[in-house]
Amino acid sequence: MRIAALGAGLLLSVTLVAGPADAHGALESPLSRAAACGETSVRSAACRAAQKTTGSALPKEWDNLRVSNVAGRDRQMIPDGKLCSGGLPEFRGLDLARRDWPATTVKPGVQFTFKYRGTIPHKGTFRFYVTKKGYDPAGPLKWSDLEGKPFLQAKDPKLVDGAYLIKGRMPTGRTGRHLIYTIWQNSDTPDTYYSCSDVIFSSAAAANRARPAAALQVSATSSSSSSVPWPVGVAALLGVGTGAAVITGLRAGRRRRRLDS
Numbered sequence: 001m002r003i004a005a006l007g008a009g010l011l012l013s014v015t016l017v018a019g020p021a022d023a024h025g026a027l028e029s030p031l032s033r034a035a036a037c038g039e040t041s042v043r044s045a046a047c048r049a050a051q052k053t054t055g056s057a058l059p060k061e062w063d064n065l066r067v068s069n070v071a072g073r074d075r076q077m078i079p080d081g082k083l084c085s086g087g088l089p090e091f092r093g094l095d096l097a098r099r100d101w102p103a104t105t106v107k108p109g110v111q112f113t114f115k116y117r118g119t120i121p122h123k124g125t126f127r128f129y130v131t132k133k134g135y136d137p138a139g140p141l142k143w144s145d146l147e148g149k150p151f152l153q154a155k156d157p158k159l160v161d162g163a164y165l166i167k168g169r170m171p172t173g174r175t176g177r178h179l180i181y182t183i184w185q186n187s188d189t190p191d192t193y194y195s196c197s198d199v200i201f202s203s204a205a206a207a208n209r210a211r212p213a214a215a216l217q218v219s220a221t222s223s224s225s226s227s228v229p230w231p232v233g234v235a236a237l238l239g240v241g242t243g244a245a246v247i248t249g250l251r252a253g254r255r256r257r258r259l260d261s
């Protein structure tokens with residue numbers, strides 16, 4: 001939860017009480033399904049469907065998608081079709097195979113600062129994978145849809161204003177809708193965190209074309225995404241008022257149970 005960025009003393013005190021002890025993180029740029037349907041509240045058909053399927057985990061536990069004792073055996077432990085939920089039943093709505101997940105429009109090959117909201121700091125390694133050419137977003141995500149090797153990896157990156165910032169490049173040779181799969185394997189806890197971020201690779205020419213109305217798209221580039229505070233930026237991009245985002249964050253903070261050990 002990053003409501004303290006708004007600068008209000010009341011909000012800061014809520015963050016200090018409710019934030020650090022019980023939360024973990026998710027990728028916010030490019031926006032993950034968990035963050036889109038959690039911290040930013042449910043504003044799209046995909047998120048509404050996910051929340052229905054998911055029960056209580058969304059929106060309030062959006063940063064708690066973690067599996068213990070995987071220890072690098074992701075492909076053995078997390079079943080095909082359940083990559084976005086990490087195989088956790090309470091997050092199964094995030095596995096829904098749909099073409100209309102909130103997606104971030106990016107350009108292939110550009111420099112990009114990947115931003116992972118870390119609501120409680122952990123040590124560990126981030127690995128970023130992209131779907132292969134020909135990926136079909138209408139099918140369930142399988143390990144074989146992902147490239148075997150990460151296109152970006154970072155160990156213990158810096159935590160800046162509550163987010164891990166990982167500088168790299170977007171993958172090349174992709175057009176259209178793809179998925180970036182992030183694995184954060186902790187080294188100071190037994191947990192591994194999983195995030196699915198839907199992206200639309202667009203060339204400069206393609207970016208000017210009309211976009212399908214069904215897809216809620218979030219534009220982000222390395223320069224603009226790093227300069228906008230998280231709640232303000234996402235709220236603005238999703239077309240909701242900052243006040244609504246703050247209220248959602250406060251509610252999430254109040255409702256959240258302490259699950260961290």
Ligand SMILES: [Cu+2]
Pocket residue numbers: 023024025120122260
């Ligand atoms: Cu944690």
